[in-house]
Amino acid sequence: MSSQTGSHKDVSEKHLPSAQDSTAVAEVDENPFADPGIPHHEPRVQDIDERAAKRSERTVAMFFIVSMLATIAFIASFVAFPVDKIFYLFPLGHISALNFSLGLSLGIALFCIGAGAVHWSRTLMSGEEHVQERHPIAASPETKAAAIEEFSQGAADSGLGRRKLIRNTMIGALALVPLSGVVLLRDLGPLPEDKLRRTMWKKGLRLINQNTGEPLRPEDITVGSLVFAKPDGLEDDSHEFMHEIAKAALMLVRLEPKDIKDKQELDWSHEGIVAYSKICTHVGCPVSLYEQQTHHVLCPCHQSTFDLTDGARVIFGPAGHPLPQLNINVNNDGELVAEGDFAEPVGPSFWERG
Ligand code: FES
Numbered sequence: 569m570s571s572q573t574g575s576h577k578d579v580s581e582k583h584l585p586s587a588q589d590s591t592a593v594a595e596v597d598e599n600p601f602a603d604p605g606i607p608h609h610e611p612r613v614q615d616i617d618e619r620a621a622k623r624s625e626r627t628v629a630m631f632f633i634v635s636m637l638a639t640i641a642f643i644a645s646f647v648a649f650p651v652d653k654i655f656y657l658f659p660l661g662h663i664s665a666l667n668f669s670l671g672l673s674l675g676i677a678l679f680c681i682g683a684g685a686v687h688w689s690r691t692l693m694s695g696e697e698h699v700q701e702r703h704p705i706a707a708s709p710e711t712k713a714a715a716i717e718e719f720s721q722g723a724a725d726s727g728l729g730r731r732k733l734i735r736n737t738m739i740g741a742l743a744l745v746p747l748s749g750v751v752l753l754r755d756l757g758p759l760p761e762d763k764l765r766r767t768m769w770k771k772g773l774r775l776i777n778q779n780t781g782e783p784l785r786p787e788d789i790t791v792g793s794l795v796f797a798k799p800d801g802l803e804d805d806s807h808e809f810m811h812e813i814a815k816a817a818l819m820l821v822r823l824e825p826k827d828i829k830d831k832q833e834l835d836w837s838h839e840g841i842v843a844y845s846k847i848c849t850h851v852g853c854p855v856s857l858y859e860q861q862t863h864h865v866l867c868p869c870h871q872s873t874f875d876l877t878d879g880a881r882v883i884f885g886p887a888g889h890p891l892p893q894l895n896i897n898v899n900n901d902g903e904l905v906a907e908g909d910f911a912e913p914v915g916p917s918f919w920e921r922g
Contacts (some may be wrong), residue, residue: 606697614691624691625731631684632737638677639744645669646751652807674748681741688734694725765913767799767816769894774800775818775843775904783903784820789841794858794865795820796846799906815914817846817854818894820904821876823863830879836895838904843894844880845914848872850887852915865891888917 614621649666656662707715728735775784778796789795797818802809825840833842844865848855853869863876864883872885880891892914895907 606699609695609697612691612695615695621692624687625734628684628688628692629733629737631680631687632734632741635677635680635684635741636737636744638673638680639741639748642670642673642677642748643751645673646754677741677745677748681738681745684738684741688726692727692731692734694722764815764915767909767914768802768812769799769816769818769906769909771906771908772899773906774899775820775896775906776800776802778817783901785902786839786841786898786904789820789822791822791824791840792860793822794856797843797904814852815847818843819846819855819858819865820844820896821858821863821865823877827863827877829877830881833879833893836893836907838896838898841896841904842876843896843904843906844874844876844891845894845910847891847915848887849882849889849891849915849917850885855891 614624645666649669651664651666653665654662655665655668657668775797776782776799777784777788778798783800784795784797797820798813799816802812802816820841820843823837823840823842825834825837828834828837828840828842836842846854846856848867848869850867850870850872853867855865855867855872855874857866857868858864859866864873865876865880866873867885867887870886872887873883874880874887874891875883880893882888882890889912892910892912894910896904897907899905
């Protein structure tokens with residue numbers, strides 16, 4: 569330990585500079601850290617030429633006017649384009665006309681406000697360079713007073729009061745942009761009233777296999793398989809497909825009748841085939857994971873688990889209600905048909921059930 573200390577001391581002494589060295593080092597050290605000061609202020613063309621300043625003023629105003637027009641275009645898009653209008657745009661492919669026009673117009677509106685403000689500050693606001701020395705975080709009353717004075721001076725330099733064209737167009741642009749948010753409220757309505765309580769299912773309507781498009785027969789559904797079905801007449805490429813399938817999506821499973829514990833479930837089944845809504849009663853994800861051994865179905869979103877042998881009762885997870893069951897039968901052609909609509913609303917259980 570002592571030898572280590574001694575060795576450090578030797579090295580320190582060996583590298584101690586002489587008086588001559590110290591002067592040289594001081595000179596070398598001084599220059600890299602010398603304060604270069606503020607460069608000479610070069611006035612901009614707008615500072616010395618009033619016509620150039622006017623040109624910049626018109627440019628800034630043009631940005632704000634374009635922003636206003638883009639905001640009006642944003643609002644007009646809501647009226648002009650139906651929600652389901654699709655068009656082709658290279659290289660993006662098929663896109664929603666409404667989403668495209670909303671995104672484009674709002675982007676232009678916001679960009680032009682930013683571009684106008686930047687151009688204004690770079691060409692017309694004061695271009696004087698200032699040095700602000702570091703100071704303690706808590707400002708003294710004098711510093712605060714100086715800051716307020718500087719702020720007032722900055723406001724005066726910006727010409728907000730003097731350049732009325734810029735001020736008025738900027739106020740117009742800033743006042744119109746929030747209207748974009750107001751028209752978005754349209755998407756909250758109209759209220760669904762009782763549309764969510766009814767589905768396409770009605771007495772005698774055939775169950776169509778969603779994969780093959782063929783009417784389902786009892787012999788198509790074997791023990792251990794999970795089959796998805798849609799109402800007869802609902803074509804995949806039709807306008808109303810997404811609206812209707814979101815409520816009417818159905819899953820069918822064949823159980824041993826002796827395994828069915830719930831009496832109504834047994835009455836509403838056909839030869840052990842039970843049909844349940846595929847829409848999770850938590851927040852509406854499609855329930856699709858079927859466990860053959862236990863006859864449990866699992867929702868992949870938040871793991872709600874339903875027992876298909878017991879009226880699709882919830883045995884785990886956040887869902888608040890069993891999956892609604894569809895009463896099924898067969899018609900004279902031996903095809904599976906509905907006996908009516910679901911007895912209760914499908915999907916999320918945030919509304920009252922009868
Ligand atoms: S949506 Fe099914 S568990 Fe949440």
